[in-house]
Amino acid sequence: MRILKIQTLRGPNYWSIQHHKLIIMRLDLEKLADISSNEIPGFYDGLLKTLPTLERHFCSPGYHGGFLVRVREGTMMGHIIEHIALELQSLAGMELGFGRTRETSTPGVYQVVFEYSNEEAGRYAGRAAVRLCQSIIDRGRYPQAELEQDVQDLQDFWREASLGPSTEAIIKEAEKRSIPWICLGTRFLIQLGYGIHQKRIQATMSDQTSILGVELACDKESTKRILADSGVPVPRGTVVNFFDELEDAIELVGSYPIVIKPLDGNHGRGITTDIRTWEEAEAAYDRARQISRSLIVERYYVGRDHRVLVIDGKFVAVAERVPAHVVGDGKSTIMELLEKTNQDPKRGDGHDNVLTKIELDHTSYKLIERQGYKDNSILPEGQVCYLRATANLSTGGIAIDRTDEIHPENVWLAQRIVKIIGLDIAGIDIVTTDIGRPLREVDGVVVEVNAAPGFRMHVAPSKGVSRNVAGAVLDMLFPRDKPFRVPIISITGTNGKTTTTRLLAHIFKHTNKVVGYTTTDGTYIGNYLVEAGDNTGPQSAQLILQDPTIEVAVLETARGGILRSGLAFAFANVGIILNVAADHLGLGDIDTIDQLAHLKSIVAESIFPDGYAVLNADDHRVAIMAEKTKANIAYFTMNSDSKLVRDHIQTGGVAAVYENGFVSILKGDWTHRIERVDNIPLTMGGKAPFMIANTLAASLAAFLQNVTIEEIRAGLKTFRASVSQTPGRMNLFNLGDYHALVDYAHNPAGYEALGAFVRNWTTGNRIGVIGGPGDRRDDNFIALGKLSAQIFDRVVIKEDDDNRGRPRGTASELIVQGICKVNPDCSYEVILDETQAINRALDAAPKGSLVVILPESVNRAIELIKVRGIVKEEILQH
Numbered sequence: 001m002r003i004l005k006i007q008t009l010r011g012p013n014y015w016s017i018q019h020h021k022l023i024i025m026r027l028d029l030e031k032l033a034d035i036s037s038n039e040i041p042g043f044y045d046g047l048l049k050t051l052p053t054l055e056r057h058f059c060s061p062g063y064h065g066g067f068l069v070r071v072r073e074g075t076m077m078g079h080i081i082e083h084i085a086l087e088l089q090s091l092a093g094m095e096l097g098f099g100r101t102r103e104t105s106t107p108g109v110y111q112v113v114f115e116y117s118n119e120e121a122g123r124y125a126g127r128a129a130v131r132l133c134q135s136i137i138d139r140g141r142y143p144q145a146e147l148e149q150d151v152q153d154l155q156d157f158w159r160e161a162s163l164g165p166s167t168e169a170i171i172k173e174a175e176k177r178s179i180p181w182i183c184l185g186t187r188f189l190i191q192l193g194y195g196i197h198q199k200r201i202q203a204t205m206s207d208q209t210s211i212l213g214v215e216l217a218c219d220k221e222s223t224k225r226i227l228a229d230s231g232v233p234v235p236r237g238t239v240v241n242f243f244d245e246l247e248d249a250i251e252l253v254g255s256y257p258i259v260i261k262p263l264d265g266n267h268g269r270g271i272t273t274d275i276r277t278w279e280e281a282e283a284a285y286d287r288a289r290q291i292s293r294s295l296i297v298e299r300y301y302v303g304r305d306h307r308v309l310v311i312d313g314k315f316v317a318v319a320e321r322v323p324a325h326v327v328g329d330g331k332s333t334i335m336e337l338l339e340k341t342n343q344d345p346k347r348g349d350g351h352d353n354v355l356t357k358i359e360l361d362h363t364s365y366k367l368i369e370r371q372g373y374k375d376n377s378i379l380p381e382g383q384v385c386y387l388r389a390t391a392n393l394s395t396g397g398i399a400i401d402r403t404d405e406i407h408p409e410n411v412w413l414a415q416r417i418v419k420i421i422g423l424d425i426a427g428i429d430i431v432t433t434d435i436g437r438p439l440r441e442v443d444g445v446v447v448e449v450n451a452a453p454g455f456r457m458h459v460a461p462s463k464g465v466s467r468n469v470a471g472a473v474l475d476m477l478f479p480r481d482k483p484f485r486v487p488i489i490s491i492t493g494t495n496g497k498t499t500t501t502r503l504l505a506h507i508f509k510h511t512n513k514v515v516g517y518t519t520t521d522g523t524y525i526g527n528y529l530v531e532a533g534d535n536t537g538p539q540s541a542q543l544i545l546q547d548p549t550i551e552v553a554v555l556e557t558a559r560g561g562i563l564r565s566g567l568a569f570a571f572a573n574v575g576i577i578l579n580v581a582a583d584h585l586g587l588g589d590i591d592t593i594d595q596l597a598h599l600k601s602i603v604a605e606s607i608f609p610d611g612y613a614v615l616n617a618d619d620h621r622v623a624i625m626a627e628k629t630k631a632n633i634a635y636f637t638m639n640s641d642s643k644l645v646r647d648h649i650q651t652g653g654v655a656a657v658y659e660n661g662f663v664s665i666l667k668g669d670w671t672h673r674i675e676r677v678d679n680i681p682l683t684m685g686g687k688a689p690f691m692i693a694n695t696l697a698a699s700l701a702a703f704l705q706n707v708t709i710e711e712i713r714a715g716l717k718t719f720r721a722s723v724s725q726t727p728g729r730m731n732l733f734n735l736g737d738y739h740a741l742v743d744y745a746h747n748p749a750g751y752e753a754l755g756a757f758v759r760n761w762t763t764g765n766r767i768g769v770i771g772g773p774g775d776r777r778d779d780n781f782i783a784l785g786k787l788s789a790q791i792f793d794r795v796v797i798k799e800d801d802d803n804r805g806r807p808r809g810t811a812s813e814l815i816v817q818g819i820c821k822v823n824p825d826c827s828y829e830v831i832l833d834e835t836q837a838i839n840r841a842l843d844a845a846p847k848g849s850l851v852v853i854l855p856e857s858v859n860r861a862i863e864l865i866k867v868r869g870i871v872k873e874e875i876l877q878h
């Protein structure tokens with residue numbers, strides 16, 4: 001067995017619209033291709049022994065143990081690897097279920113598809129599954145130690161990528177509200193929403209959190225001072241910078257018991273509470289000094305520790321934090337109890353889990369002693385022994401929800417405190433004997449205010465009700481009725497994507513919105529190029545959606561990107577499917593036109609139910625996508641008699657139709673005539689039917705996004721197939737005696753479309769300079785030849801500089817074959833070098849003729865024309 005390729009999908013994809021996170025492993029089974037699992041001696045037993053938990057997999061039989069039955073009765077190795085990859089991830093704590101395995105057209109090569117929750121873990125699981133399987137085949141077993149290592153490694157990947165419990169809580173809540181989120185390049189910075197409506201969070205700080213508020217909260221002394229000045233009860237205390245000052249400070253706060261803590265610490269680090277002697281004070285001083293230069297010395301207040309969470313000025317929750325402790329059973333020692341407590345699966349390391357494992361530190365032993373025990377004392381039943389002095393969850397404490405018990409005056413006080421400090425999300429630490437009574441009645445104090453408070457204790461308290469505090473954050477960031485998305489219009493099809501994308505972006509500019517768009521030529525925002533290149537995949541789409549200035553996203557969505565990693569978004573508002581024609585077949589395991597149609601239908605299926613699928617009614621493979629999508633349907637057609645479209649309109653549907661020389665939108669009884677094609681330069685005076693089709697699609701999409709007819713019209717009238725607006729798409733140059741046309745058609749459907757225009761050229765000869773990308777199939781080139789013979793009076797055949805692996809001269813030979821099949825008398829010439837071929841055709845162009853150039857490099861072709869002194873770049877008018 002050999003892994004040929006591993007791909008990672010991150011959005012709606014060829015395999016699933018719902019399951020976005022998939023690994024695709026292209027696997028060559030080699031010798032195992034014709035062997036099924038029951039023919040391998042000892043395989044079933046070996047697998048069962050290694051991974052008995054595979055019992056849980058239902059698989060196609062649909063019952064517990066179903067998959068193992070398949071293995072026993074005989075199934076393909078690819079299928080087994082899919083299940084193992086899922087199971088390994090489950091063992092590491094990532095519960096996943098989706099998988100598929102399919103044969104490719106290459107014998108023995110399979111595509112094994114399975115879900116992941118962490119990318120690296122997913123890829124690792126795939127490789128480990130192959131290793132595990134191979135080992136059982138070769139040796140009948142997989143060493144236990146290796147399996148344990150695999151699971152450990154998978155857990156490590158998962159943990160390293162984990163965003164932390166507070167962020168997870170916010171993301172989960174965002175998903176519940178259909179608010180999209182993106183993990184930005186920098187770790188832990190999360191974007192919520194798209195484009196201009198986006199907000200950002202980092203843990204529990206938002207992009208609205210005031211830096212002044214954060215700095216004030218981090219300085220505990222200043223916080224206390226400003227609160228004290230506002231009449232809020234705070235511990236009596238002072239700051240010391242030198243050891244010499246300690247004694248006076250203790251006196252100043254009213255003597256023992258005292259607390260010493262770093263001025264700007266957190267997570268309870270360096271704090272000693274309940275200090276009762278000078279020796280303890282000295283030791284506490286040293287500990288705090290390790291964290292901070294300046295120290296706080298303050299009175300120790302007896303009471304329980306509470307964390308009050310205030311978001312957007314409103315009290316949200318309060319948790320009592322109880323320091324790490326054990327409860328006696330009358331039999332076990334304190335150490336034994338500690339061990340037992342730490343075995344709780346809810347306890348993890350650091351902030352990974354609901355609770356953290358308890359670790360003893362130097363203060364712990366003193367604390368135990370102070371309570372009258374030693375670490376090996378047997379703790380009487382029901383007795384509590386505290387093991388840590390501070391109540392932080394990160395040192396093993398637990399949390400109890402007290403939200404329903406807080407006194408209204410304390411709520412009022414908490415809300416006032418965050419206003420005074422100036423934070424949008426804050427956690428107030430209060431020490432009081434009873435949170436149900438006003439602080440001033442029970443001598444309770446506010447010990448500090450935290451920016452970026454952890455949510456773990458409120459979301460998953462050890463006791464009491466779990467509070468949806470993340471909901472409060474989202475209510476603040478995205479108040480009801482405030483948008484969090486920008487409209488996404490996704491455009492796919494075999495031909496015309498770039499043109500339609502550009503035209504639609506151009507129309508949207510007439511609404512004065514900032515449009516972000518991606519095309520084969522580059523990524524644009526407004527009128528500016530952000531990045532040149534073939535940007536039709538999810539990364540470029542994400543660049544647009546991430547941009548804080550864009551108000552509309554128009555995304556050319558090509559097959560390559562969908563295949564490679566899926567769509568960049570779960571739902572578009574409008575999805576346009578222009579056409580499906582044979583192109584790129586044989587690449588990326590897409591071998592048939594139906595598979596290609598399925599690939600393009602992903603765009604149709606990834607539209608909001610209240611959005612629109614804009615479908616080409618004249619292309620059967622596109623029109624039937626109406627059955628697949630849950631979105632509303634809108635058709636466009638060149639045929640004003642189309643029955644499909646007529647019926648659609650009669651049942652209340654909307655469509656764009658080319659009728660009586662007009663681009664029109666039909667809705668119910670109304671016909672909105674947008675513009676006569678003669679006035680739409682892109683259609684070359686109506687002579688380029690495929691451009692009319694693109695115009696219909698773009699106009700319809702704009703209409704469905706509530707762009708007015710006037711704005712659409714203005715857009716159509718000012719968009720030209722010029723070198724600047726659509727380089728390489730129907731750029732026509734007047735060279736005085738003759739014309740040259742540069743176009744990017746590169747597959748039979750494109751040639752056919754172009755042919756419809758060229759045939760309309762009646763003033764002279766039609767000369768073609770043609771060729772195609774080398775990675776296409778043989779029959780593609782023959783078809784190009786046949787079409788050329790029908791369209792042109794004379795043909796110059798050339799090849800690309802980059803033959804994409806095809807031996808030089810073979811593509812042109814196939815084209816010649818095609819030409820001769822249709823018209824053996826056709827005048828043709830083979831000049832492999834593109835520059836020479838173009839020059840040759842231009843040199844020999846007779847008066848009144850049209851030289852149609854289908855170049856590999858558009859820029860080079862245009863340069864070759866320009867040096868001849870073009871009279872003008874022109875758009876055909878009627």
Ligand code: ATP
Nearest residue numbers: 235259265266267268269299300301305390392447
């Ligand atoms: P965290 O990051 O968890 O909020 P921290 O390092 O910022 O902790 P503080 O909040 O100042 O430290 O103190 C930690 C805990 O120590 C408090 O929650 C409280 O239980 C206790 N504590 C601090 N100061 C006093 C005090 N003056 N009297 C009584 N207990 C105190």
Ligand code: ATP
Nearest residue numbers: 494495496497498499520690729743744745750753
């Ligand atoms: P690519 O796959 O290279 O990104 P694309 O789908 O973006 O192509 P365009 O760049 O807009 O397509 O157009 C490329 C060529 O395809 C055009 O120059 C034209 O010859 C042809 N074409 C454009 N629109 C259509 C259409 N609706 N139907 C058929 N052919 C078309």
Ligand code: MG
Nearest residue numbers: 267429448450
């Ligand atoms: Mg604190």
Ligand code: MG
Nearest residue numbers: 497498519520
């Ligand atoms: Mg394109």
